[in-house]
Amino acid sequence: MREELGRSVYLSESEGISDAPDLSSGVPVFVSLHRQEEMRDGWKEKVIRFCESMAKKNCSILADISRHTLEAMRVDSIRELCALLHLNAVRFDFGFTISEIRAASKETKVVLNASCIREEEMRELSGCTGLSAMHNFYPRPETGLDEEYLKEQTELLHAYGFQVIAFIAGTGRKRGPIHEGLPTLEAHRYEPPLYACADLILKYGIDQVYVGDPELELSEQKRIERFLKEGVLEVPCILNKGYESLYDQVFTNRLDSPKGLIRAAESRAYSVSSNRMVKPEGMRPRWRGTITMDNENYLRYAGEIMIMRTDHPQDARVNVIGTVRKNYIPILDLIERGAQFVLTKETMRG
Numbered sequence: 001m002r003e004e005l006g007r008s009v010y011l012s013e014s015e016g017i018s019d020a021p022d023l024s025s026g027v028p029v030f031v032s033l034h035r036q037e038e039m040r041d042g043w044k045e046k047v048i049r050f051c052e053s054m055a056k057k058n059c060s061i062l063a064d065i066s067r068h069t070l071e072a073m074r075v076d077s078i079r080e081l082c083a084l085l086h087l088n089a090v091r092f093d094f095g096f097t098i099s100e101i102r103a104a105s106k107e108t109k110v111v112l113n114a115s116c117i118r119e120e121e122m123r124e125l126s127g128c129t130g131l132s133a134m135h136n137f138y139p140r141p142e143t144g145l146d147e148e149y150l151k152e153q154t155e156l157l158h159a160y161g162f163q164v165i166a167f168i169a170g171t172g173r174k175r176g177p178i179h180e181g182l183p184t185l186e187a188h189r190y191e192p193p194l195y196a197c198a199d200l201i202l203k204y205g206i207d208q209v210y211v212g213d214p215e216l217e218l219s220e221q222k223r224i225e226r227f228l229k230e231g232v233l234e235v236p237c238i239l240n241k242g243y244e245s246l247y248d249q250v251f252t253n254r255l256d257s258p259k260g261l262i263r264a265a266e267s268r269a270y271s272v273s274s275n276r277m278v279k280p281e282g283m284r285p286r287w288r289g290t291i292t293m294d295n296e297n298y299l300r301y302a303g304e305i306m307i308m309r310t311d312h313p314q315d316a317r318v319n320v321i322g323t324v325r326k327n328y329i330p331i332l333d334l335i336e337r338g339a340q341f342v343l344t345k346e347t348m349r350g
Helices: 043-053 067-071 078-085 098-103 121-126 147-158 192-204 216-229 265-270 296-301 324-334
Strands: 028-032 060-066 087-094 108-111 131-134 165-168 208-211 231-241 251-252 261-263 291-296 305-307 318-325 340-345
Touching: 028 043, 028 208, 028 296, 043 060, 043 147, 043 324, 060 067, 067 265, 078 087, 087 098, 098 108, 098 121, 108 147, 121 147, 131 231, 147 192, 192 208, 192 216, 192 324, 216 231, 216 265, 231 324, 251 265, 318 324
Parallel strands: 028 060, 060 087, 087 108, 108 131, 131 165, 165 208, 231 340
Antiparallel strands: 231 318, 251 340, 261 305, 291 305, 291 318
């Protein structure tokens, strides 16, 4: 079981918690408290009420802070700030020395800036307990991290013993003023959150994921939670009439599946040995994202279910029985050998 999905709540988007996502007990919550342009009259009192509302829900609060935060809150130490705002951890955005980070780590959980920390700083801090690292999110399109740097930086942090956190964009209302998502990885900016989350964990080794934006539609939240708890990836799709019984069944990608397609290990239950005859129908080119079932012309393979990861030609022995929703097709590349997946019913919206 992986770390629980974190959420983000912003004072700039809300005067309190009332219009924030449903935050159940113990949910990790990220708040940003270092933006100087927000530190106007009454800011301190709003922040106190803001954090108290989340503490009442038993949320685990991680606050992004700078030295200006301490000044604006009129406190002298990290310990005092954490007590005042019910913080469970602080992320140092800028303005703190190595010695200050070491001292703070003895008082609370400290999160480093994973995107900007240098190796020599990692080395100096590697002996401290209670430290982890969180990558930045990037509101402006084209400025998010590239794949090579994210992988390189995350591997380096792991080598020095740090857990690593990253962000994905949400759905619905995006945080202003740009309103184009808050991902860590630029390639994820417009991808479905489930794919972005699974990609960070499976391909880049990220230990925990937070939604950078304030909203995430419930269906996507449930997909992510299932992946985090059960390791099962849901694949939204449309199945042809007569094949609807395949919805919501847990399948396993065979250990010997080739890269170009996913073979459902359980599909032998649909073979001729189970007395189910699969008549030829819907034979057409098998583009990436098509779901197929071998028909009776494939003899002992009849009933075998596959999903195409690359394009394959039409075959009179293979029925095309459905299509993965277009913007979820990239998730097929994350279904590893031996991994479980589920075909879920979706309307073709994109």
